[in-house]
Amino acid sequence: xxxxxxxxxxxxxxxxxxxxxxxxxxxxxxxxxxxxxxxxxxxxxxxxxxxxxxxxxxxxxxxxxxxxxxxxxxxxxxxxxxxxxxxxxxxxxxxxxxxxxxxxxxxxxxxxxxxxxxxxxxxxxxxxxxxxxxxxxxxxxxxxxxxxxxxxxxxxxxxxxxxxxxxxxxxxxxxxxxxxxxxxxxxxxxxxxxxxxxxxxxxxxxxxxxxxxxxxxxxxxxxxxxxxxxxxx
Amino acid sequence: xxxxxxxxxxxxxxxxxxxxxxxxxxxxxxxxxxxxxxxxxxxxxxxxxxxxxxxxxxxxxxxxxxxxxxxxxxxxxxxxxxxxxxxxxxxxxxxxxxxxxxxxxxxxxxxxxxxxxxxxxxxxxxxxxxxxxxxxxxxxxxxxxxxxxxxxxxxxxxxxxxxxxxxxxxxxxxxxxxxxxxxxxxxxxxxxxxxxxxxxxxxxxxxxxxxxxxxxxxxx
Amino acid sequence: xxxxxxxxxxxxxxxxxxxxxxxxxxxxxxxxxxxxxxxxxxxxxxxxxxxxxxxxxxxxxxxxxxxxxxxxxxxxxxxxxxxxxxxxxxxxxxxxxxxxxxxxxxxxxxxxxxxxxxxxxxxxxxxxxxxxxxxxxxxxxxxxxxxxxxxxxxxxxxxxxxxxxxxxxxxxxxxxxxxxxxxxxxxxxxxxxxxxxxxxxxxxxxxxxxxxxxxxxxxxxxxxxxxxxxxxxxxxxx
Numbered sequence: 001x002x003x004x005x006x007x008x009x010x011x012x013x014x015x016x017x018x019x020x021x022x023x024x025x026x027x028x029x030x031x032x033x034x035x036x037x038x039x040x041x042x043x044x045x046x047x048x049x050x051x052x053x054x055x056x057x058x059x060x061x062x063x064x065x066x067x068x069x070x071x072x073x074x075x076x077x078x079x080x081x082x083x084x085x086x087x088x089x090x091x092x093x094x095x096x097x098x099x100x101x102x103x104x105x106x107x108x109x110x111x112x113x114x115x116x117x118x119x120x121x122x123x124x125x126x127x128x129x130x131x132x133x134x135x136x137x138x139x140x141x142x143x144x145x146x147x148x149x150x151x152x153x154x155x156x157x158x159x160x161x162x163x164x165x166x167x168x169x170x171x172x173x174x175x176x177x178x179x180x181x182x183x184x185x186x187x188x189x190x191x192x193x194x195x196x197x198x199x200x201x202x203x204x205x206x207x208x209x210x211x212x213x214x215x216x217x218x219x220x221x222x223x224x225x226x227x228x229x230x231x232x233x
Numbered sequence: 234x235x236x237x238x239x240x241x242x243x244x245x246x247x248x249x250x251x252x253x254x255x256x257x258x259x260x261x262x263x264x265x266x267x268x269x270x271x272x273x274x275x276x277x278x279x280x281x282x283x284x285x286x287x288x289x290x291x292x293x294x295x296x297x298x299x300x301x302x303x304x305x306x307x308x309x310x311x312x313x314x315x316x317x318x319x320x321x322x323x324x325x326x327x328x329x330x331x332x333x334x335x336x337x338x339x340x341x342x343x344x345x346x347x348x349x350x351x352x353x354x355x356x357x358x359x360x361x362x363x364x365x366x367x368x369x370x371x372x373x374x375x376x377x378x379x380x381x382x383x384x385x386x387x388x389x390x391x392x393x394x395x396x397x398x399x400x401x402x403x404x405x406x407x408x409x410x411x412x413x414x415x416x417x418x419x420x421x422x423x424x425x426x427x428x429x430x431x432x433x434x435x436x437x438x439x440x441x442x443x444x445x446x447x448x449x450x451x452x453x
Numbered sequence: 454x455x456x457x458x459x460x461x462x463x464x465x466x467x468x469x470x471x472x473x474x475x476x477x478x479x480x481x482x483x484x485x486x487x488x489x490x491x492x493x494x495x496x497x498x499x500x501x502x503x504x505x506x507x508x509x510x511x512x513x514x515x516x517x518x519x520x521x522x523x524x525x526x527x528x529x530x531x532x533x534x535x536x537x538x539x540x541x542x543x544x545x546x547x548x549x550x551x552x553x554x555x556x557x558x559x560x561x562x563x564x565x566x567x568x569x570x571x572x573x574x575x576x577x578x579x580x581x582x583x584x585x586x587x588x589x590x591x592x593x594x595x596x597x598x599x600x601x602x603x604x605x606x607x608x609x610x611x612x613x614x615x616x617x618x619x620x621x622x623x624x625x626x627x628x629x630x631x632x633x634x635x636x637x638x639x640x641x642x643x644x645x646x647x648x649x650x651x652x653x654x655x656x657x658x659x660x661x662x663x664x665x666x667x668x669x670x671x672x673x674x675x676x677x678x679x680x681x682x683x684x685x686x687x688x689x690x691x
Contacts, residue, residue, distance in 0.1 A: 013366035014449035051541055053691065070690070074547040085542035087466070087533070089473050101462045102546035104455065144542070297687055349639050356636040363626035371691050372622040375684050376636065379618065382680055383640050386673050390643040393665055394650070 001063070002027050002152055002183040003048065008057035010043055017043050018054070019207040023185075027151065030174060030184045032198030034191060034227055039204045041187035042081070045156040048185065049079045061152065075103055078145035081156040084137055085144070088130040092121055092140050095129065096147050103148040115143040119169070135166035142173055153177060155186035159193050171197055191224045205230055237432040244425035251415075251422040259415035268332040273415055275325035277423040278318045279347055285315030285427060286350055286381060289357075293377030296370060305370040306442075308377050309361065310434045312354050314427060319351040342395055346388040353380040459548055463556030464563075470533055471564050477529060478567070481522050485572045488518045493579050504585050505657050511582045512652035515573060516645050519609065522572075523565055524634055527616045530561055531624040544689065554685035557617045558610075558678070565609050570602060582656060590659045601655050607670045608648035614677035615640050621688035643673050 003025040010018040017040045025031055035041045046052035048059070050070040059066040066073045079085065086095045093112060100108040116122045119139040124132070129140055138158075145153065158170050174184055174197045187204070188194040195201070201212040201223060212218065212226065234242075255273050262269035292308035295301075326344050327337040338344075357380065361373045471477060492514045501507050534540040543553060577583055583591070590597055616637055623632045647669040654662040661667050 014445060049545070051544060071547045071549065074545050077545065079545060081538070083538035083541075085538040085545065087470060087539050087542075088537055089470055089533075090466075094469070098462060098466050099542065099546055102459055102543070102548050148546075297684075349642055352639040353636075356639065359632065359635060360623065360626075363623075363628065363632055365625075368622075368625065368691055371687050375618065375622055375687055378684065379615065379640065379677070379680065382676060383643070386643045386669065386676065390646045390669050393669070394646050 001025075002029075002061070003185070004058075004060040005048060006058045006060075008044070008047060008054045008059065010040070010047060010052075011055045017207050018047070021057070021207075021209045023048075023202070023209060025152070025183045025185060027181045027183050028178060030178050030186070030197055030199045031202065032194040032200070033185065033187045033202045033204050033209070034189060034194055035187065035204035036189055036231055040207045041204055042156055044204065045079070045081065045154050045185070045187060049077055049154050050074060051079075075148060076151045078148070078150035078153045079156075080141050080145045080154070080158055082160075084129065084141055086129065086140070089128055091124075091126045091128055092116060092143065093125045095140075095144060099144060100147050105148060111147060115147060119143045134161055135163055138162055138166050139169060142170070146177075151182055153182055153184045155184065157188055158186055159188055159190050167193065191227055192220065195220045195223055203227065203230055237429065237436060240425060240432060241429040244422060244429045247418065247422035247425055251419040254415045254418050259411045260409055262412075265332050268329070270415075271325050271329050273419040274423070275322060275329055276416070277420045278321040278325065279343060280420060281423050281427040282315050282318045282322055282347055282351065283384075284424065285311045285318060285431075286354055286384075288431070289315065289354065289377045290381035293374035296374045297378075302370070302442075303439075305374065306435060306438050307431070308374065310438055311431055312357050312377070314430045314434065315354060316351065316358070318423075318427065319347065322347055323351070340391070340395060342388060342392040345391045346384065349387050350380070350384055353383065356380075456549070456552060460552045460556045460559075463543075463548075463553065464560045467530065467556060467560030468563065471530070471560065478564070481525055481568055482571055484525065485518050485522045485568060486575060488521060489514055489572065489576045489579060492517075500580055502585075504587070505653065507580065507582055507585050508653040508656035509649070511577060511580050511656060512649035514580065515576055515605070515652060516608070516648050518572065518576070519565070519569055519605070520612070520638070520641060520645065522568055523561075523609070523612050523616060524630070524637065526561055526564055526568075527620040527637075528624075528630050528633060530557060531620045535624055540689070550686040550689040551682050553689060554617060554682055558613045561617065562610055562613045565613070566602075566606060569605050569609065573601065573605065574598065586656065590656075593659065597655065597659055600659075601652065604648060604651040604655065604661075604667065604670070607667070607674060608644045611644050611670060611674040611677060612641055614674055614681055618677075618681040618685055618688060621685065643669060647673070 001024060003023070005021060005023040008018055008021040008023075009016070021044065023031070033041060033044070043052065047054050050059070050061075050066050050073060053067065061073045062076055064073050086099075090098070093116070096112045096115065097108065100111065105111060112125075113122075116125050119142055121136065121139055121143065124136065129137060132140065153174075155174075158174075159167050162170065171193065174186070178184060178199075186194070186197070195215075199215050201215070201218070203210045203212055203226075212223065251273075255270050259270065259273075261267060288311040289308045292304045292311065296304035296308060322344070330339050330341075331337050353376075357373055357376050360376055361369055364372055492510075496510060500510060534543075544550075583594070586594075586597075619637045619640065620633055623629050623636060626632050647666045650666040651661055651670070654660065654666070
């Protein structure tokens with residue numbers, strides 16, 4: 001069991017954002033969580049990445065208690081959210097070098113070169129990230145999230161604000177990592193792409209999570225219809 | 234009668250006793266006459282100021298270790314009360330100094346240390362009001378600890394800074410017995426007052442938090 | 454040791470960022486010189502004749518200026534971490550929060566030292582301190598300046614020790630610069646008292662006149678380095 005979240009509750013002051021969520025993930029699975037804005041998707045991803053502590057509940061990653069031993073668990077995670085989580089004044093190369101060193105990686109130069117090549121950023125390897133387009137920053141974020149070859153990937157709205165080419169790259173990447181046996185959780189409100197890439201689907205509505213179905217058991221149209229009905233009700 | 238009410242009653246009684254003792258029982262000091270009597274309340278308030286912020290310090294440590302909300306509430310409430318006692322210190326102090334040394338402010342070590350501490354904990358309240366709910370308690374606890382660690386260093390620095398320029402204000406041991414009694418009673422009265430205010434204010438804050446929780450539950 | 458290497462890389466990153474935006478160092482130097490000039494115009498054109506008075510003036514100007522510049526540097530350093538979630542990127546590597554603390558203290562210390570090495574001689578020149586020095590001291594001027602920079606260094610270290618943790622807790626608020634000043638300044642008063650006293654002593658006698666004040670600076674630095682090292686985990690992780 002790669003990730004096991006149990007009864008995760010999060011309150012900000014008096015506002016209940018997540019209400020007793022359960023979620024699990026095995027290697028090779030891609031879990032897509034659909035939800036509208038404000039449903040708590042970002043908060044959930046932040047908690048699963050151990051960057052935010054839940055009000056109550058337990059979280060196990062790779063069998064380790066992620067709430068007590070967050071520092072031990074984090075090197076197994078790759079996170080992609082709206083913010084780059086990096087230094088825009090530095091180049092992709094410098095960023096990857098810094099984070100690679102902090103992760104304690106070997107053969108860093110080669111890794112960086114290969115990764116930048118895969119995300120097609122090699123010509124810009126030494127330009128400050130600040131000047132990149134949104135799509136290029138997204139590609140940089142993918143490289144940064146994968147530099148340490150994490151077993152678990154967390155994506156918060158990976159498709160928003162991207163052009164078609166960048167979306168294709170993200171889809172390909174998710175597929176590729178799944179094939180390599182990684183576990184992936186992503187949140188999105190894009191039913192089509194989320195369905196395409198996922199192997200299991202959940203709805204996150206008003207802070208509560210519902211298991212919908214495995215991919216084999218449901219078609220895109222049915223899923224979209226159910227999702228829309230939930231949004232109305 | 235609850236514990237809080239009991240302490241409140243005791244402190245009220247003692248305050249009246251203190252007023253009587255200070256104004257009728259204690260001797261009139263020779264150089265300053267009646268004005269000297271403000272000093273009893275001044276020095277007792279200064280003590281409670283340090284006590285209040287000391288309580289904030291301990292509660293902040295306890296909160297960071299145990300993460301029980303009650304420690305944070307005590308830290309907050311004690312800080313508020315400490316600041317109020319500070320106002321008393323910085324009004325009675327200058328009044329006394331004006332008649333003792335002909336100046337409104339004289340950089341006396343304890344007074345100056347109290348001022349710096351007071352400013353630090355005003356910063357504590359400002360910080361709390363600026364922070365979002367999520368980080369408020371942890372961050373103010375950090376400040377509550379750091380602020381108090383500064384106290385001995387500040388105190389020692391100001392004493393050194395003065396280099397013994399001032400007449401020693403700690404002449405308590407040489408006081409005639411009536412004055413010693415007045416000093417003791419006013420100290421006890423104000424300490425009990427602090428305790429009462431702490432317990433009362435703590436309870437008020439608790440009720441306020443419970444009320445908010447219920448209100449929000451009703452809204453949801 | 455792994456810890457030193459990680460801290461080393463973090464310091465390297467901070468310094469690269471601080472000097473990458475070249476205008477930052479220039480801006481702070483210009484700011485400091487302007488503050489010094491304000492004091493010069495307020496006190497001048499004829500400064501106190503007596504060496505001790507002149508020395509006190511120089512000490513006040515130096516320590517006041519460095520405090521204000523230090524606050525700007527602290528704010529700037531944490532702004533960089535806050536923007537784009539860079540700090541979260543660091544957290545995700547599993548690096549110890551205390552290493553983040555040490556690296557920040559060292560990099561801001563180095564940055565401020567660079568500023569102080571430039572501004573101190575300029576200040577002493579503007580206030581014409583060097584000409585009123587006793588002849589004996591004038592002969593050993595480089596040595597005197599070195600000792601002065603040494604004292605300023607210990608004071609700066611203490612400032613950074615407290616400043617980094619206070620900056621950490623106030624950076625995520627509206628009005629963070631003013632809030633940082635309000636919280637930090639009372640905490641730095643011992644540094645100002647001790648630092649100024651040491652400065653005056655150096656300028657008038659060439660020595661520290663007993664170890665009291667320098668000990669205050671050292672104790673201050675140690676107390677706050679130790680306590681902030683432990684507390685920074687709460688600042689980063691909450």
